[in-house]
Amino acid sequence: MSGHNVWTHKGTFLLAAVGSAVGLGNLWRFPYLTGENGGGAFILVYALTIFAVGIPILIAETMLGRTSRQSPIMGMRHLTKTHKTSRAWESIGWLGAASAFLILSFYSVIAGWALHYTWLMLTGSLVGADAQTISDGFNALLASPGLMTLYHTLFIAGSALIVGMGIHKGIESGLRIMMPALFVILIVVLIYGIINGDVGAAASFLFTFNLSDLSLEGWLQAMGQSFFTLSLGMGAIMAYGAYMSSEASLTRTAIAVAFVDTAVAMVAGLAIFSLVFGAGLETGQGPGLMFVTLPLAFAEMPFGALVGGVFFILVLGAAISSSISLIEPVAAFLVERFDMTRPQAVMIMVVAAWAMGLLTVVSFNVWAEGTIFHSLFGRSAFEFIELLTNIFMPLGGLMIALFAGWALTQSEVMKELGTNATWFKIWRFLVRFVGPAAVSFVFLRTIPQVEGYFIPALGSLIIVGAFAASQRLRHTKA
Numbered sequence: 001m002s003g004h005n006v007w008t009h010k011g012t013f014l015l016a017a018v019g020s021a022v023g024l025g026n027l028w029r030f031p032y033l034t035g036e037n038g039g040g041a042f043i044l045v046y047a048l049t050i051f052a053v054g055i056p057i058l059i060a061e062t063m064l065g066r067t068s069r070q071s072p073i074m075g076m077r078h079l080t081k082t083h084k085t086s087r088a089w090e091s092i093g094w095l096g097a098a099s100a101f102l103i104l105s106f107y108s109v110i111a112g113w114a115l116h117y118t119w120l121m122l123t124g125s126l127v128g129a130d131a132q133t134i135s136d137g138f139n140a141l142l143a144s145p146g147l148m149t150l151y152h153t154l155f156i157a158g159s160a161l162i163v164g165m166g167i168h169k170g171i172e173s174g175l176r177i178m179m180p181a182l183f184v185i186l187i188v189v190l191i192y193g194i195i196n197g198d199v200g201a202a203a204s205f206l207f208t209f210n211l212s213d214l215s216l217e218g219w220l221q222a223m224g225q226s227f228f229t230l231s232l233g234m235g236a237i238m239a240y241g242a243y244m245s246s247e248a249s250l251t252r253t254a255i256a257v258a259f260v261d262t263a264v265a266m267v268a269g270l271a272i273f274s275l276v277f278g279a280g281l282e283t284g285q286g287p288g289l290m291f292v293t294l295p296l297a298f299a300e301m302p303f304g305a306l307v308g309g310v311f312f313i314l315v316l317g318a319a320i321s322s323s324i325s326l327i328e329p330v331a332a333f334l335v336e337r338f339d340m341t342r343p344q345a346v347m348i349m350v351v352a353a354w355a356m357g358l359l360t361v362v363s364f365n366v367w368a369e370g371t372i373f374h375s376l377f378g379r380s381a382f383e384f385i386e387l388l389t390n391i392f393m394p395l396g397g398l399m400i401a402l403f404a405g406w407a408l409t410q411s412e413v414m415k416e417l418g419t420n421a422t423w424f425k426i427w428r429f430l431v432r433f434v435g436p437a438a439v440s441f442v443f444l445r446t447i448p449q450v451e452g453y454f455i456p457a458l459g460s461l462i463i464v465g466a467f468a469a470s471q472r473l474r475h476t477k478a
């Protein structure tokens with residue numbers, strides 16, 4: 001790929017970024033985290049983080065891609081040279097590539113479960129089943145490394161096929177068919193939920209805020225989720241940004257992506273909780289919410305098998321449009337750096353992520369306990385990989401914010417953003433101070449010995465202040 005590959009239309013980046021953002025994060029993770037954390041208060045923290053931290057970083061990450069017009073690793077290398085900053089910033093690209101690889105490995109396994117449920121639903125196997133049968137069925141799936149590997153393989157191979165066909169014939173064409181279909185299905189499922197479920201109970205669960213209900217853990221999860229759902233800090237957005245038309249507005253596009261992504265999470269939450277409450281079920285199931293509680297609700301409702309089947313197709317489509325954005329940054333890097341063909345590059349990334357995914361597969365059965373991961377980190381390999389990505393993502397986001405806000409030559413940045421001076425100042429304030437302070441706060445607060453909010457708040461101010469001072473000095477010397 002040359003550095004000048006660009007999407008066919010001005011609006012394609014928006015389509016691609018929404019495809020990346022809307023995924024298992026919205027349909028599976030958001031509802032179950034909200035369910036576990038008691039509803040409204042969780043959503044409040046989540047939404048605030050999206051708007052104050054997520055959108056400015058989304059703008060920054062897209063901008064890094066578009067100005068460099070290369071894959072994240074090569075692009076960061078290029079920017080450190082042209083803006084005469086430290087080479088250390090190149091680590092943003094490497095960190096992104098590592099996170100994309102790790103996320104893809106487990107994302108594909110979980111999307112594989114949706115493949116299983118699409119099949120179960122459409123064949124009518126769950127019609128009229130009781131709670132015990134459905135939860136036994138899910139446990140049987142988790143207990144079978146063979147079955148999970150099969151689904152994982154099918155899903156990742158499908159994603160590889162799309163990316164292997166190139167950004168126009170594969171990614172663009174795929175998204176152009178998938179995304180409108182997904183929105184239609186989502187609306188159908190919402191209407192079905194309103195008719196058959198209890199939308200009033202769902203709405204009051206989602207939109208009644210009581211901050212004191214929210215545990216500290218819930219706070220952290222809400223912030224982590226807002227990064228995950230916007231696909232931030234992973235190179236995915238940067239890689240897609242490299243193909244973005246120079247004419248499209250960075251700020252407007254980023255706001256639109258965040259808006260659609262949040263709306264999808266809310267509509268999915270409303271539909272899922274309507275069904276769950278309508279069937280008199282509990283919200284706090286954790287990851288099983290989509291695979292146990294929801295199938296149970298469908299099992300009891302009219303046309304449940306059909307609508308349930310269509311719902312799981314939605315989950316699959318949303319997952320595939322996200323997983324392709326995890327393959328792209330690494331594949332594009334391999335093409336640029338080692339002159340590989342695109343199919344070769346995709347193959348290397350996907351085979352490696354597939355093999356890594358086997359660790360997630362066995363974490364639910366043969367390696368569910370007593371492994372080296374349990375003795376070293378007190379958790380399974382899957383949980384460890386998830387923890388790593390939960391650290392890498394905000395860390396990547398933090399570095400992107402600092403790099404864009406402080407290290408780059410600001411006159412160039414203002415030109416690239418193309419906004420007026422006031423918007424530029426607001427954006428710069430958010431990426432210079434608010435984003436970094438919020439992320440440092442969360443990191444400091446996760447240290448087990450630190451209690452309360454005072455020390456993390458003070459600590460984050462000190463970190464951001466020290467960083468700001470060091471960058472000022474560098475610029476005055478230069």
Ligand code: PFF
Nearest residue numbers: 021023024025229231234236
């Ligand atoms: N944003 C996706 C979701 O919500 O499911 C997950 C994701 C995709 C995260 C791509 C990161 C990424 F680079």
